[in-house]
Amino acid sequence: MDFLSYPLPDVLKKYIYQGFFKKAREQIDNILEHRLPPQMRERLKFELFRMELLKRAYKYPQDEALKIFKKTFKGATKSEFEKLWREGRLDWIYIETQRFFESRFDKNLAFNEKEYKARQKVDKQTLKRRELINKAVERLLKSGKPKSYRVRARITVEKENPREEKVRVWLPFPKEEFQQSDVKLISASHEYEIADNSVGQRTVYMEGKDNEKFYVEFEYTVHEWIGQQSLYTQKPSKEDISELPPHIVFSPFLKELLHTIFHNEDWTKLDDLARARRIYDFVTLNVNYSYVLPYALYDNIPEYVATTFKGDCGFQALLFITLCRMAGIPAKWQSGWSITPLGASPHDWALVYLERYGWVPVDLSFGGGRREQEPMRIFYFTNLDGFRMFANTEFQGDFYPEKKAWRLDPYDNQTGEMEIISKEEDGYVIDLKSKIEVLKFEELRK
Numbered sequence: 001m002d003f004l005s006y007p008l009p010d011v012l013k014k015y016i017y018q019g020f021f022k023k024a025r026e027q028i029d030n031i032l033e034h035r036l037p038p039q040m041r042e043r044l045k046f047e048l049f050r051m052e053l054l055k056r057a058y059k060y061p062q063d064e065a066l067k068i069f070k071k072t073f074k075g076a077t078k079s080e081f082e083k084l085w086r087e088g089r090l091d092w093i094y095i096e097t098q099r100f101f102e103s104r105f106d107k108n109l110a111f112n113e114k115e116y117k118a119r120q121k122v123d124k125q126t127l128k129r130r131e132l133i134n135k136a137v138e139r140l141l142k143s144g145k146p147k148s149y150r151v152r153a154r155i156t157v158e159k160e161n162p163r164e165e166k167v168r169v170w171l172p173f174p175k176e177e178f179q180q181s182d183v184k185l186i187s188a189s190h191e192y193e194i195a196d197n198s199v200g201q202r203t204v205y206m207e208g209k210d211n212e213k214f215y216v217e218f219e220y221t222v223h224e225w226i227g228q229q230s231l232y233t234q235k236p237s238k239e240d241i242s243e244l245p246p247h248i249v250f251s252p253f254l255k256e257l258l259h260t261i262f263h264n265e266d267w268t269k270l271d272d273l274a275r276a277r278r279i280y281d282f283v284t285l286n287v288n289y290s291y292v293l294p295y296a297l298y299d300n301i302p303e304y305v306a307t308t309f310k311g312d313c314g315f316q317a318l319l320f321i322t323l324c325r326m327a328g329i330p331a332k333w334q335s336g337w338s339i340t341p342l343g344a345s346p347h348d349w350a351l352v353y354l355e356r357y358g359w360v361p362v363d364l365s366f367g368g369g370r371r372e373q374e375p376m377r378i379f380y381f382t383n384l385d386g387f388r389m390f391a392n393t394e395f396q397g398d399f400y401p402e403k404k405a406w407r408l409d410p411y412d413n414q415t416g417e418m419e420i421i422s423k424e425e426d427g428y429v430i431d432l433k434s435k436i437e438v439l440k441f442e443e444l445r446k
Helices: 010-018 021-032 038-057 062-072 078-086 105-112 114-119 124-143 252-261 272-286 301-308 313-326 364-368 374-379 421-426
Strands: 092-095 098-101 148-159 166-172 180-188 192-194 203-209 214-223 331-340 343-354 358-362 388-392 417-420 432-443
Touching: 010 021, 010 038, 021 038, 038 092, 062 078, 062 098, 062 105, 105 114, 124 331, 124 374, 148 166, 148 331, 166 214, 166 421, 180 192, 180 203, 180 388, 203 214, 214 388, 252 272, 252 301, 252 313, 272 313, 272 343, 272 364, 301 313, 313 331, 313 343, 313 364, 331 432, 343 364, 343 432, 364 374, 417 421
Parallel strands: none
Antiparallel strands: 092 098, 148 214, 148 432, 166 203, 166 417, 180 214, 192 203, 331 343, 331 388, 343 358
């Protein structure tokens, strides 16, 4: 993804910004007729892909968005809706002169503004999941005695608009390390190949037709994690302290931010625990949770978070990882699902290596989401609940077998990927939907 550092012509950026995607595509086609460096050619082709992602992300025309707005918020009116979008408080763009709203514009309004949070109609299932997690954290804060769980889950993906074409599919599959063990594949929809546990992003690979459903069902054991128990002391690698463009970059802006976080003190005189805690406090006390666009649409995620003070779980984790590495603390990615007996959803968090404890977990969005409950916020610095499944320990890791077309998410894999075999590098699939089912979640008695 290094090609993201290559510049785009101003006229092309203007067409995309103004929503004239047809003109932008024509401009790209014209430029591609010239002799170009390979990386520049990749950048231009990636912009074609990005425009498709934008159209899928901003999918609601204004009349549909108004209906959603009224359904989500108590007492909502048309004039109120119009006032909000005119003031830039709702997320929308022009596409070919028509206004389209982002698919979760209503939820982000509630995240960003307390008035609308209070008026948002309650999702009882979400509240129950949060209560379940909070009770587990409260128990761990009191007893310090971690539990283990045996979990069975299934993930299914399918193409929304099939054309009976042959496709390749990659589904996330649990890794066997850190807090996760005894992984077992129960069943799969097609013949499959499981990636080795050593890869950074573990998957189950299949082939079939795009009008078929692809699924994998598996079991694993997950353990609640108390960082001070020093459970995982394997030494970090060089990669755990290095840059990884285009996102994990030690930019001049982030260097200045790091000095600001430490109040221009000499942070090298602090031990690694104090340094990591200072960075954790900065992120969890200043960054608000917000849904984001597909990750492929951002040129530099940590800088986006540090300038807007908002982002989802992965955005917050990536800012933390980048700043930790800049401060000399090895840090890495861990991602998959937040999963309870009540359901599951994609989730990302971080690991850091501390001389005193070895590898410990850090969940930025779960910590920041509990800033009104200080003991719980602090818990998620070096500790982790057991409501997890992780398939990835590397950000921007490759698939096995290698994917030829653009990935829906070039950096992470929580809900699966698909590509059309016959189209090679142009075979990316955007209209992919997934379903996660929790089939068993049992506490293991000692």
